[in-house]
Amino acid sequence: MRQGFTHTIAGKGEGSAASFEVINPATGEAFALCPDATREQLDRAVAAARQAFPAWRRTTQEQRREMLRAFGEAVRARTDEIAELLTREQGKPLQRAKEEIQRSLVNLAGILATKLENEVLRDDARGRVELQHHPLGVIGAITPWNVPILLAMPKIAQALYTGNTIVLKPSPYTPLTTLLLGEIAREHFPPGVVNILAGGNDFGRWMTEHLGIDKISFTGSVATGKRVMASAAGTLKRVTLELGGNDAAIVLDDVDVKAVAPKLFWASFGNSGQICQAIKRLYVHEKIYDELCAALVAIAGTVKVGEGFEEGVLIGPVQNKMQYDRVLELLADTKRQPGVRILCGGDALPRPGYFIAPTIVADIREGTRLVDEEPFGPVLPVIRFSDADDAIRRANDTRFGLAGSVWSSDEARAKTLAEQLEVGTAWINHHLGVEPDVPFGGFKESGIGREYGADGLKHYSEIRAVSRPIIPPRPAAAPGAKP
Structure with a gap:
């Protein structure tokens, strides 16, 4: 039984008193123990993310881009290790597990190549109005079990690239590879910027209700997405829901x-x-x-x-x-x-x-x-x-x-x-494939909001309008008049 996996809280690895079994779907038997985070650990993770947020949002976009690139390269260097663990906990063929990691890195690069710039709404006789994209604060991300790395990486990238910090919860069915991402992130981001904790279904509800989390980015089933939205309504959190599709x-x-x-x-x-x-x-x-x-x-x-x-x-x-x-x-x-x-x-x-x-x-x-x-x-x-x-x-x-x-x-x-x-x-004439520069999301009950592309990045920020009137020039002084 494999053990030793840890949460990432405030830049450090941390276990929990309780744990739960992770099942290998190819055998139906447990092969590892995962730490089960407590509500107190979530509170500390959120507090760390809030404390890290002011300094992180002041970093430049280029600084954030370079740190994310280095993080991606560190993930690439551990592809074999992550893929082996991904096959054990998710069940997919080993080559497909390696491809999932590779695709996640392609998506990371595509996100970092996307520009999110301020927009001038008008600049005329009425004045100048500029729309600015302001980071929201702490992003709470919840990822599913079907492609855990492919969905965790872009949530981390979009949150951090736009100046937010993140608290991420993977599915309890496939938590271990995502905890490895947290281990790698400790070496590449300031403490509190990336926090990754594993827990059960109650943990997800704690996140959606938490006063210190400003937005929930959730990928999963329609039924769970509805519960996420209802829970987030109590604090008027922003939500992005990428839900099921009977395509x-x-x-x-x-x-x-x-x-x-x-x-x-x-x-x-x-x-x-x-x-x-x-x-x-x-x-x-x-x-x-x-x-x-x-x-x-x-x-x-x-x-x-x-x-x-x-x-x-x-x-x-x-x-x-x-x-x-x-x-x-x-x-x-x-x-x-x-x-x-x-x-x-x-x-x-x-x-x-x-x-x-x-x-x-x-x-x-x-x-x-x-x-x-x-x-x-x-x-x-x-x-x-x-x-x-x-x-x-x-x-x-x-x-x-x-x-x-x-x-x-x-x-x-x-x-x-x-x-x-x-x-x-x-x-x-084709089907499947999410591209990092193309917004992705659903109509009807298949979701709210978008991930990827400039439109996806906008969902990780708030629009602020900065309005400045045109100041008329002062009339010229009369000859000989005192200034």
Whole structure:
């Protein structure tokens, strides 16, 4: 049982009297103990962040950029160590864990290349008005278990780059790699600027209620996001919520099935389907429906599912027992639906851990739980349509609105349809991929606010208008007059 992990509070490592087990989803057994932070430790972390804030916000943007760059390079130097731990606690294949760390560093670099400058609203006869972006203070960040490093790094970067300090809580399912980030951060930032503590669900509520935290940046489920917003309302905290997405891809009848099938498969089953903007509903035109279904099933038959350190594994387990049980429950409900066909998979694999075979479901419609809810696992419903406008209507008929895509050999046709999707990100002939210079977030219940890009950075600051009237010139003095 691995031990020795510590929180980062005021620039120092610190344990807790209590701890909780961290489960390896490939075995279903605990492999490490994580310290369980107390409310008193949170109070001290927030106090340290508040104490560090005045000096930190006075640093220049370039100074903050250089410290964040050095932090990123230190993370890069420990990629192998972090990736090994990430595979054990999250379950993804080791190579995918390394790629997650690499992508987080690409996003860090992109954030640091983004400019957030004051804007002159007007400068005319009425006067000059300048809009300034003022840091909020202490950011409370809460990250999920599906891509813990990929989501922790940009929250740290955006908070610090805009002059804020941060208190970050990782998911209790995957806390250890994020605690390692805190360990690295101690060597690169003044004490109190970065604080990372692990704890259970109560810890998240303590954060959202805390008087000393000025904003919550949360990534997770819709249900939890609503609780975060309700809790934060008591202190009128600013919130950014990047929530779930039951994202649709619409495939028109003119695509090259062989060319698009692998792209659609991995946009659905990457990370075992545990990506918020992954394809969760695949709408396929009736003319190519059977052909595309067959192509997806063929790909699924070649993919090795297993423990992340096994040679050739491409899909790992569902990350935790609660999510595993939920996906199996949705599959059981799906099997009871009349006329629905399970083309491949459909069951748990007969081995330890939380493994479910990649599952493709055909002849299913809206009104079933698998289509209407977000499964967040290796299960893909494939839905038949005959009219593209009807497919758009059906794709939009949901409380979700994170992302979506349209696939066609006619790019102009695809663009016309994609612009009708009620989503924060609409892709054409591809799906997945958050870019650090492009704002990301959702419509409807898929979130509030944006991360990334200049718009994302603005959500980590408050706008202050500085207004200065034009001072009329003094009249010239009369000749011989005393000054």
